[in-house]
Amino acid sequence: MAILECKELVKSYGKAAALDGVNLTVESGHIVGLLGPNGSGKTTLIKLANGLLTPTSGEILVDGKKPGKETHSVVSYLPERTCVPLWMSTRKLLDFYQDFYADFRRERAEEMLQHLNIRMDQTIKQMSKGTREKVQLIMVMSRAAKLYLLDEPIGGVDPATRDYILNTIINNYDPEAAVIISTHLIADVEQVLDEIIFINQGQIVLQSSVDQIREEKGMSVDALFREVFKC
Template sequence: MAILECNELVKRYGSAPALDHLNLTVEPGHIVGLLGPNGSGKTTLIKLANGLLTPTAGQILVDGKAPGAQTHAEVSYLPERTCIPLWMSTRRLLDFYQDFYADFRRERAEEMLAHLNIRMDQTIKQMSKGTREKVQLIMVMSRAAKLYLLDEPIGGVDPATRDYILNTIISNYDPDAAVIISTHLIADVEQVLDEVIFVNQGRAVLQSSVDAIREEKGMSVDALFREVFKC
């Protein structure tokens, strides 16, 4: 069964369509790049899959179910902006996730935090922007979810932090789960992707495996993206 399925999905803000009869399917066991220019509908799709928005028309299913209370237990969501409370200490944050999510793997989170030399009594406010983003990603990837929705996980961080974040994603998702990474930094994430979905003006204009793009088009995903979306 597909972990995410969209059938003629429409989302409008007023009269403007953010998603325009979008159709796509994401199978378990894949890391998928959701790629498109700014304003193409990527964040809207991720928010719909996470149940933060409701469709105007059409259908979106997570593990065969409409997004809601049941799917919240199966989806782990990383928003574009850091949203963990600044006053919390690392320990309080771990306690919070453990109380809130039955699938939270605390030992795995503690191991990754120790690798970054983050103290348990350190507050989020005391951390640098890059460290906060790493901590939030560690929390998200330490859940045993079926679907990980990562909205711009490497935006605005230095190359070394990007490498750490991508390695964390690869190392911590279950093979029976799927990871969707929304980003415009394609060259940086291409190495970890199994599949890509190009979205433009609210529609899926291409869905393909990365290997097929390289074999059939004779180019990288980044090069194909530049060709498809050139001004």
């Protein structure tokens, strides 16, 4: 079943089109890489799917509905920048998610936090950048959502943290759900992807399964990306 559909989707900022006639379908049960250079429209598409922006024209549907109040209960969103208040302790953050989201699986979140030796009384401000990234991802992935939208989840963190983040994504999403990972770090995420969407200058360049790329093109997703987007 399609969890995300875009039909002739356009989003403009003034005269500049961030998305220009996007058509795509993302099915449940897949981890999808939304891949493109910086400024290609990845974040705009993710914000539209999360209801943070409204289309200029065309249509976007999440679980068959326009993004908004109804779809917030099925979408779990990780923004590009940490948006958790720095004064919050780990415990207060858990309380907040439990109060706010009916599908939040607190026990799962606590288990992962314990694994990282993060104290319940530690504040976000006291954590390193990598730890903050991990904590925010744990909160997002501890929801039993239908669609996970992860905007640059591995940008700016060390390789060990990247491995932890990718393992957390694989091990904690419902197989009936879909995960969309927006990134330009292709080699790092390729191993977890089922499908890819190449986007450039607001337009979809390619949508394909990873297996199909390897079989038909005889190359990795990273190699194909470099070929398609070479300067």
